[in-house]
Amino acid sequence: MDTDLTFSSRRSPVVCLHGCVASNQPLASNVGLDILKHGGNAADAAVAIAAALAVTEPCSTGPGGDAFCLFYDANTGEIRGINGSGRSPRAQTLDFLKGRGYTAEAPPSPFDAVYVTVPGAPACWCDAIQLFGSHKLSLQEVLRGAVELAEVGFPVGEVAAHHWANWVAALRDAGKELGGDLLIDGHTPRCGQVFRNPALAQTLKELGERGKPAFYQGRVAQAIIDVINRNGGVMTLDDLSSHDSEVITPISTEFKGVRLWEPPPNSQGLAALLLLNILDSFPLKVEFGQIFWI
Structure with a gap:
């Protein structure tokens, strides 16, 4: 986010029973x-x-x-x-x-x-x-x-x-x-x-x-x-x-036991999967959707 935009937001994760949607608006x-x-x-x-x-x-x-x-x-x-x-x-x-x-x-x-x-x-x-x-x-x-x-x-x-x-x-x-x-x-x-x-x-x-x-x-x-x-x-x-x-x-790769999918080129999804493959070589711990260096 731009440094000159004085706006911050903290929200709890959405947990529900019958379905949910997510967007930035x-x-x-x-x-x-x-x-x-x-x-x-x-x-x-x-x-x-x-x-x-x-x-x-x-x-x-x-x-x-x-x-x-x-x-x-x-x-x-x-x-x-x-x-x-x-x-x-x-x-x-x-x-x-x-x-x-x-x-x-x-x-x-x-x-x-x-x-x-x-x-x-x-x-x-x-x-x-x-x-x-x-x-x-x-x-x-x-x-x-x-x-x-x-x-x-x-x-x-x-x-x-x-x-x-x-x-x-x-x-x-x-x-x-x-x-x-x-x-x-x-x-x-x-x-x-x-x-x-x-x-x-x-x-x-x-x-x-x-x-x-x-x-x-x-x-x-x-x-x-x-x-x-x-x-x-x-x-x-x-x-x-x-x-x-x-x-x-779609194309996919596995990262820390989770398979992730992306559209193939010409989308940029391939880049995201390649980055995950690179990260998989590092000692990382994934917990609650966050990545920590070990």
């Missing part, structure tokens, strides 16, 4: 808990929380980003996964980047539109519900909590307000401007200030009603292409409409 966690109370399972709740976080912490990630999914089926013991990351535009080749004057030594600005890949999260949400969900709740019902947060508004948390302001400042320093939908009167919301995002509410509502085509075709897709192309990117409607998630076989 209480409002999003409440949305996931409501899904479980209405008969949904872990996959339903995870998608509901991801969508709610897209509303309450837009400075992190959301429908414009990527997602990975790991799902453990308690009935069969099977672990499956989804790679919900998107590809670069087809036209964005090495020759194209060289033609723009970019090299390994002189890359584009971190905020350049050429870094934008096809958003994979919405497709991953839809596929997670279809493949792993309880099928007791529709996608529309799963996304309803996030839609309500965006429509009615929510009080912005302290951590979110801090990072929100920092990223807007970084964008402006780079000569970029954040869309007005994520500002209040041209400014980032303060801690405790109620923020509404009706445009995102409409997008999530359409995603719930029509599934993947609502995002990767039509109004939303065209809006994505328009803003990317205005800023020098080369993504096309075909890049979006041809996107789909990939069902993957």
Whole structure:
């Protein structure tokens, strides 16, 4: 956490009988808990929380980003996964980047539109519900909590307000401007200030009603292409409409008697497993989720 953010929290571990959810935002966690109370399972709740976080912490990630999914089926013991990351535009080749004057030594600005890949999260949400969900709740019902947060508004948390302001400042320093939908009167919301995002509410509502085509075709897709192309990117409607998630076989390693699973590359899960394999060579004692040197 940033040293200039004066915020601390100490909580006891959550112990319960009938199921629990966890996220870094209480409002999003409440949305996931409501899904479980209405008969949904872990996959339903995870998608509901991801969508709610897209509303309450837009400075992190959301429908414009990527997602990975790991799902453990308690009935069969099977672990499956989804790679919900998107590809670069087809036209964005090495020759194209060289033609723009970019090299390994002189890359584009971190905020350049050429870094934008096809958003994979919405497709991953839809596929997670279809493949792993309880099928007791529709996608529309799963996304309803996030839609309500965006429509009615929510009080912005302290951590979110801090990072929100920092990223807007970084964008402006780079000569970029954040869309007005994520500002209040041209400014980032303060801690405790109620923020509404009706445009995102409409997008999530359409995603719930029509599934993947609502995002990767039509109004939303065209809006994505328009803003990317205005800023020098080369993504096309075909890049979006041809996107789909990939069902993957997770990879794993054993550490101190516990088997841990991760999505395979292109996720960074392999790095986490390699680090555990390295740590396994050291004299460590694992107790109550903490690691101690011996």
